[in-house]
Amino acid sequence: MTYTPHTKRDIAQMLQAVGVGSLEDLVKVPEAIALRAKLDVVPALPETEITRRFETFAAKNTATQAISFLGAGAYRHYCPPAIMTLAMRGEFLTAYTPYQAEVSQGYLQAIYEWQTYICLLTGLDIANASVYDGATALAEAVIMAINANGRKRLLVSRAVHPNYRAVLKTYCDGLDITIDELPLRQDGTTDLSSVKETLASKDHTALVLQTPNFFGNIDTPSADIRDVVKESGTVLIGVVAEALALAALQTPASWGAEICVGEAQSFGVAMAYGGPYVGFMATNKDHMRRIPGRLVGRTVDKNGKDAYVLTLQAREQHIRRERATSNICTNQAHCALVATIYLELLGKTGLQDCASENLRMSRDLATKVASIEGCTLQFDAPFFNELVLNVHAPAKDVLAALQERGILGGLDLGRFYPEFFDCILMAATELTSSADIDALCTALGEVVHVPARV
Amino acid sequence: MSQLASEMASPLIFEQGQEGRANRYFQHGAPMTDFLPKETLREDLPVPDNSELDVVRHFTRLSQRTFGIDLGFYPLGSCTMKYNPRVNDAMANLPGLRDLHPFAPDELSQGALQVMYELERSLASLFGMAAFSLNPSAGAHAELAALLIAKKYFKDRGEEKRTTVIVPDTAHGTNPASAAMCGFKVVSLKSDERGRVGVEDLKKVLGDDTAVCMMTNPNTLGLFEDHIKEITDAVHAAGGLMYYDGANANALMGNARPGDMGFDLMHLNTHKTFTIPHGGGGAGHGPVGVAAHLVDYLPTPVVRATLRQASDSDATAVLNPPGDNGQGRPFASDSMTFALDFDLPKSIGPMRSFWSNFAHAVRALAYIYANGAEGLTKVSQLAVLNANYIRVHVAEFLTTPYPEICRHEFVASAQELKKETGVRTLDIAKALLDRGYMAPTVYFPLIVPECLMIEPTETESKETLDEFIAALRDIVETAKRNPQEIMDAPVHTVVGRIDETRAARQPNLRWTPANS
Known part of the structure; x- marks a missing residue:
């Protein structure tokens, strides 16, 4: 099925109108580059077979049937069915970027509402109409900082999501920026004791902190540190990989973030093996003309009627080309729409209830797993919905044994932090049940070997 | 005058909500101070509560004020706006x-x-x-x-x-x-x-x-x-x-x-x-x-x-x-x-x-399955056929600066029309919106003055192309007869041309609570 409506008669008439003998003649290319290879793709299938094939693939993803405590930047949250009913409406799904404002007022208004929600959640003044995901949002924030102060070094906490740091490295290699890392404290937060000395030379473009950090811990700088950062002209970038935390915790603006970026997958967007997700980006008025990507503004039409439009486009690649603030063109409009619908359905009450349930279930998880012999909580800082459990044995082996019992116990921290090879990063959300936690504890009791007492 | 339901605006969600009009998706949570020190928590969450019906109606109305492929032809050059199969x-x-x-x-x-x-x-x-x-x-x-x-x-x-x-x-x-x-x-x-x-x-x-x-x-x-x-x-x-x-x-x-x-x-x-x-x-x-x-x-x-x-x-x-x-x-x-x-x-x-x-x-893989190698070959051939079919007809009333067989898209120029009538490519684009079409890509590539870049894709039928050609012809003829009518377009959309200068000079990029 090629989804083409042409009858033989149509094709004949159209070829005649164009003055070409055949479809092959129409697309002829020089002999030297003409296609000779046989194209190796699956032969055309009817829709019944397409469905069957993907159902087979879906069935092979048995991880979706396991009890799961995986988080680490992608979270399982409840999505009210109304989200999909609305977001999958063809007008939204099949629209292009709303350059033609007169026939895109609905989508533009939805994006304006998204921008507003991100401002209200982060406490900052301006938000863009979304970026690819949390990691690329961070990379774009760093570019903003470079454009603001022109410095060529970057200071990043080791408690920032390792995947985000890896993406930063990819981008910084291109921009010839050197990355320096801040170590961790015993309690699982960032060790900021060296910051004053490090920033004194005023050669760091930005300081990047994440809260809740990769280990789930609340990780915000003290007022003293904020002053040091500000005085040195360094841009303080706050990262949020679990957006639901914004409904509960101090706003990034209140702890000094000049730019806040993060991942809004938690707001109703499917985990989908990693994407598409939706990055958000908010900042203060000083950085308004440095913000990358699209911005929707509220204005009026020529008759004075309220209207929305893409604005400040002089920052963008299609106008500015090599002098643009970023090369970004596509954004994540549809995922941002999903997130906006989620936020509007839940409202203040729903967001607070959901955040509270995450806090309750993750504390329930912490209490129960820590009471198992051979298991201890690695950190004691306040946390949101994720925690680190030390199983005093290679986490890899413990997780493999849990997996055989139908449980995905979390992420092997040794994958990113060799010193935490015996630690598991675990998340509990409002969808985690007490029965799930009990099943995990039973299994952990079976697989964790009690260390010999010394 | 009464308004069609489909043209009705929906106020910003922040202007609709009522405290306490909440949906019940979760257990009522305990106060967060039960779980975290007060100084780590935000003081207030200034977002509205709305009933599910209000949110459903809000987004349904917003969707009705949005044009997508499902509503009509989208001849947007370089963007390949073809049918999106629901499977x-x-x-x-x-x-x-x-x-x-x-x-x-x-x-x-x-x-x-x-x-x-x-x-x-x-x-x-x-x-x-x-x-x-x-x-x-x-x-x-x-x-x-x-x-x-x-x-x-x-x-x-x-x-x-x-x-x-x-x-x-x-x-x-x-x-x-x-x-x-x-x-x-x-x-x-x-x-x-x-x-x-x-x-x-x-x-x-x-x-x-x-x-x-x-x-x-x-x-x-x-x-x-x-x-x-x-x-x-x-x-x-x-x-x-x-x-x-x-x-x-x-x-x-x-x-x-x-x-x-x-x-x-x-x-x-x-x-x-x-x-x-x-x-x-x-x-x-x-x-x-x-x-x-x-x-x-x-x-x-x-x-x-x-x-x-x-x-x-x-x-x-x-x-x-x-x-x-x-x-x-x-x-x-x-x-x-x-x-x-x-x-x-x-x-x-x-x-x-x-x-x-x-x-x-x-x-993407589902689409490849649906087509196979032969189907994909046909896709490209018919995309090129559709583009050329529009091109030869558009050449009857607009300039086509490169009058030869094109591929999946082509450019036309309204430079002559502009000299003759004052009507610009932007006006033509807006007049197309009035006739139920998405506008083509305009003023790109930069090397063609008053450029329209048209890409029909292979999923459009000959009838759709014929209707589009007729609409474009009508716009050009109207421009010659009564240029002001085209310069005033669009008039059948929910808003008229936007004050973009005001949008850029006085940026309003978010709703702000009245008391702040």
Whole structure:
């Protein structure tokens, strides 16, 4: 099925109108580059077979049937069915970027509402109409900082999501920026004791902190540190990989973030093996003309009627080309729409209830797993919905044994932090049940070997 | 005057809510101070509560004030706005695919990995590249990945002096912007009188500082760069790499391949060519492809395939080990197992948080399944036929500056009409909105004055094209009779032309509570 409506008669008439003998003649290319290879793709299938094939693939993803405590930047949250009913409406799904404002007022208004929600959640003044995901949002924030102060070094906490740091490295290699890392404290937060000395030379473009950090811990700088950062002209970038935390915790603006970026997958967007997700980006008025990507503004039409439009486009690649603030063109409009619908359905009450349930279930998880012999909580800082459990044995082996019992116990921290090879990063959300936690504890009791007492 | 329901505005959600009008999705939570110290918590959450009905009505009304392909023809050049088959979305929403966590163990994610491997193999074959990475999030993101690959490749070869990227003046704006993000210097190349890159012009700017030449073929004028082999040969002779911008790949399938033209790097916008819905501007999906000598530089992770051998379970062979050039690598089969490989020393590293816009990989593969090689060949042929059919008719009443067989799109110019009547391309675009069509891409490429860039795609019928041609003809004739009528357009949309100057000079980018 090629989804083409042409009858033989149509094709004949159209070829005649164009003055070409055949479809092959129409697309002829020089002999030297003409296609000779046989194209190796699956032969055309009817829709019944397409469905069957993907159902087979879906069935092979048995991880979706396991009890799961995986988080680490992608979270399982409840999505009210109304989200999909609305977001999958063809007008939204099949629209292009709303350059033609007169026939895109609905989508533009939805994006304006998204921008507003991100401002209200982060406490900052301006938000863009979304970026690819949390990691690329961070990379774009760093570019903003470079454009603001022109410095060529970057200071990043080791408690920032390792995947985000890896993406930063990819981008910084291109921009010839050197990355320096801040170590961790015993309690699982960032060790900021060296910051004053490090920033004194005023050669760091930005300081990047994440809260809740990769280990789930609340990780915000003290007022003293904020002053040091500000005085040195360094841009303080706050990262949020679990957006639901914004409904509960101090706003990034209140702890000094000049730019806040993060991942809004938690707001109703499917985990989908990693994407598409939706990055958000908010900042203060000083950085308004440095913000990358699209911005929707509220204005009026020529008759004075309220209207929305893409604005400040002089920052963008299609106008500015090599002098643009970023090369970004596509954004994540549809995922941002999903997130906006989620936020509007839940409202203040729903967001607070959901955040509270995450806090309750993750504390329930912490209490129960820590009471198992051979298991201890690695950190004691306040946390949101994720925690680190030390199983005093290679986490890899413990997780493999849990997996055989139908449980995905979390992420092997040794994958990113060799010193935490015996630690598991675990998340509990409002969808985690007490029965799930009990099943995990039973299994952990079976697989964790009690260390010999010394 | 009473208003049609479909034209009704919906006030901002922040102006609708009432405290306490909440939906009950969760248990009523305990106060958060039960769980965290007060100083770590926010003081207030200033967002409204709304009933589910109010939210449903709000977004339904917003949707009715939004134009999509499902409502009408979208002749948007360079954007390939074709029909988005709904089976693709249904497949992406199968719970076994939709609910998979990116950190799920490989052995419990075999279906997802097979989707990625199959799509990667299919794209490599269709476009003649050794291998693709599905990592980048969109076209511009893939351009950045490709240029980072080029930068690293030259660094490894000790050729750091190669700092120049050549970009034709017809190129998409993302090309020079991506180059700038890798610290490359951009040299713009003027098109010749045939609307193409002149081989001799190119040779003048080639040198030992040349890193990459970025081109799209067919180019943004819809013209096939017929000297492409001479161009790629010249760039290679100068020691540079050729980059193929895949935005116009809908013209090529089953007919010619960037790999055979001599391109070393390329991207695809699967949200264009492979029917992934644009969703109002994203999410996209931008696989990046490379020739054999660049395979090791692709972003991480790479999906490795291993053939299970029934007779001896230990005797397995990785089918695409590091360094593999992709040639002759078999298509996915049920006797393979798959794994994500992150350990690639030469790789530029990851471009994004997680592996790929996987849900879009599902959609793209479903579309390939629906077509097969023959179907995709037909897709490109009919996309080209539709474009030429409109072109020959539009030439009857607007200037077509390159009057020859075009590919999937073509450009027309309203320069003459503007001189004659004062009506500009922008006015024509707005008049099309009044007649139920999306406007074409306008004022791009930059080298054609008063440019309209029209790409119909293959999914539109002859009747739709005939109606569109008639509408465009009517606009031009009306302009000659009564130019003001066209300059006043649109009048049948929910708002008229927007005060963009006010939007930019007094930016209002968010709602603000009245009491703040």
